[in-house]
Amino acid sequence: MQRMTRQRTALADLLEVTPDFRSAQQLHQLLKDAGQNVGLATVYRTVQAMAEAGDVDVLRIEDGEALYRRCARGHHHHLVCRECGKTVELAGEAVERWASRIAQEHDFVDVDHTAELVGICRDCAARIYGGGARA
Amino acid sequence: MQRMTRQRTALADLLEVTPDFRSAQQLHQLLKDAGQNVGLATVYRTVQAMAEAGDVDVLRIEDGEALYRRCARGHHHHLVCRECGKTVELAGEAVERWASRIAQEHDFVDVDHTAELVGICRDCAARIYGGGARA
DNA sequence: GCATTGTTGAGAATGATTGTCATGCCGTCC
DNA sequence: GGACGGCATGACAATCATTCTCAACAATGC
Numbered sequence: 001m002q003r004m005t006r007q008r009t010a011l012a013d014l015l016e017v018t019p020d021f022r023s024a025q026q027l028h029q030l031l032k033d034a035g036q037n038v039g040l041a042t043v044y045r046t047v048q049a050m051a052e053a054g055d056v057d058v059l060r061i062e063d064g065e066a067l068y069r070r071c072a073r074g075h076h077h078h079l080v081c082r083e084c085g086k087t088v089e090l091a092g093e094a095v096e097r098w099a100s101r102i103a104q105e106h107d108f109v110d111v112d113h114t115a116e117l118v119g120i121c122r123d124c125a126a127r128i129y130g131g132g133a134r135a
Numbered sequence: 136m137q138r139m140t141r142q143r144t145a146l147a148d149l150l151e152v153t154p155d156f157r158s159a160q161q162l163h164q165l166l167k168d169a170g171q172n173v174g175l176a177t178v179y180r181t182v183q184a185m186a187e188a189g190d191v192d193v194l195r196i197e198d199g200e201a202l203y204r205r206c207a208r209g210h211h212h213h214l215v216c217r218e219c220g221k222t223v224e225l226a227g228e229a230v231e232r233w234a235s236r237i238a239q240e241h242d243f244v245d246v247d248h249t250a251e252l253v254g255i256c257r258d259c260a261a262r263i264y265g266g267g268a269r270a
Numbered sequence: 271g272c273a274t275t276g277t278t279g280a281g282a283a284t285g286a287t288t289g290t291c292a293t294g295c296c297g298t299c300c
Numbered sequence: 301g302g303a304c305g306g307c308a309t310g311a312c313a314a315t316c317a318t319t320c321t322c323a324a325c326a327a328t329g330c
Contacts, residue, residue, distance in 0.1 A: 003296050005308065025286075039310035044287065064199030064317080065286070079241055088241050094233040099252055106214055106223050111254030117234055119246030138276060138327050160317075174279040179318065199286085200317070276327080283320065294309070300302090 010036040011046050020085035021059050021067035059116065079117040083124035090117075145171040146181050155220035156194050156202035194251065214252040218259035225252075 002008075010031055022030070028043045047068050050056045057071040059078065072089055075096075079088040095115045103111040120128065145166055157165070163178045182203050185191045192206040194213065207224055210231075214223040230250050238246040255263065 003307065005296070007309070023286085037310095041288075041311085042309055045308085060195050060199055063286095064195060064201065066199065079237055079243060079246070081243065090237060092233070092237075094229065095250070098227070098229045098233070102214055102225060102227075102252060103254055107257035107260075108214060108216065108252070108254035109257075109260050111214070111252050113250065113252045115230070115248065115250040117237060117243070117246050117248045119238055119243035122242035122244075125242075125244050136276070136328080140277065140327070142278070158317085172279095176280085176319075177278055180277085198317095272330090274327100274329085276325105278325070279321105279323100281321090284318080286317095287315085289314070290310105290312085292310100294307105296307085297305100299304085 006036075007038045007042050008046055010034075010038055011043065012050075015050075015056060015068070015070040018070070020087060021057075021069045021080065023065055023067050027068065077115045077117070079119065081121040081124055082118050083120055083128070086121050086123075141171075142173045142177050143181055145169075145173055146178065147185075150185075150191060150203070150205040153205070155222060156192075156204045156215065158200055158202050162203065212250045212252070214254065216256040216259055217253050218255055218263070221256050221258075 011027065014027060014030055014034070014036075018027075018030070024040070024044050024047055027047065028038065028040045031038045031043070047056060051058050051068065054073055055070070056068045057078070059067045059069070059080070061067060069087065077090040077092045077095060079090055080086070092115065095113065099111060099113040103109070146162065149162060149165055149169070149171075153162075153165075159175070159179050159182055162182065163173065163175045166173045166178070182191060186193050186203065189208055190205070191203045192213065194202045194204070194215070196202060204222065212225040212227045212230060214225055215221070227250065230248065234246060234248040238244070
């Protein structure tokens, strides 16, 4: 049984109002800043349970650190701004089709796939490149 | 300038004959087993340099550990068997088109993407599922 | 050969994540 | 309302991949 504790409520509430991907360490700090003391181990445990339950998405950045974010149920992908963290959820049917076609072509079964896009959003591009066009 | 040292040669030779993704720790152990003592730090440094140069591919497994593998030059994706590690390199033009279309739709620039497929190859499927069909 | 300078390696340091286990609190039953 | 059983918590230790440090080393150019 999943008990609804103060800690889990606090973390769920925090994720509800946090639009960007955050590490477990960051979430722990944010809770502390908000006066909600929640143990680091509890943050890790809870966030992992939520990931398994499909309530949050997990993203691994370049150095292997795990980032979490509240997400819509169901399979989808992301487009993330590497500057500000702004995230767009993608249905990505084209990717599903590609993955299943490749799997068939090579006689693979039970094929899962990961597909993430990382770029720079319009606002950050304007700020960084001074509004100039850039491919 | 890049000097050709005994250590780099040994690592390059090892990667040349290693078809599957291996962690830096594993590569270090394999070198030791082969009588080629190469420091762990050197393995990490060398493998990272090779990754930057595009001579090896990097793959992050679920727990964040980095795996390396000799690869063809140029951008491509992978289809990996989660049982035996068998790897197929994919040109994946469909993914490139999808990524660039999504980037345009959302006004993102400088968009990189990752896309990896993980499944079970025909041989392993036959071994595991007893040769029966399975989607 | 010899100097120059990038490279190596042993071990310490880092930092995220996980394990430990006594204590605490939620849900339940009375 | 109050007791109880057991999952949940948290402070801290432990783990483990990866990076750092820096003196000793060895390619390369001459």
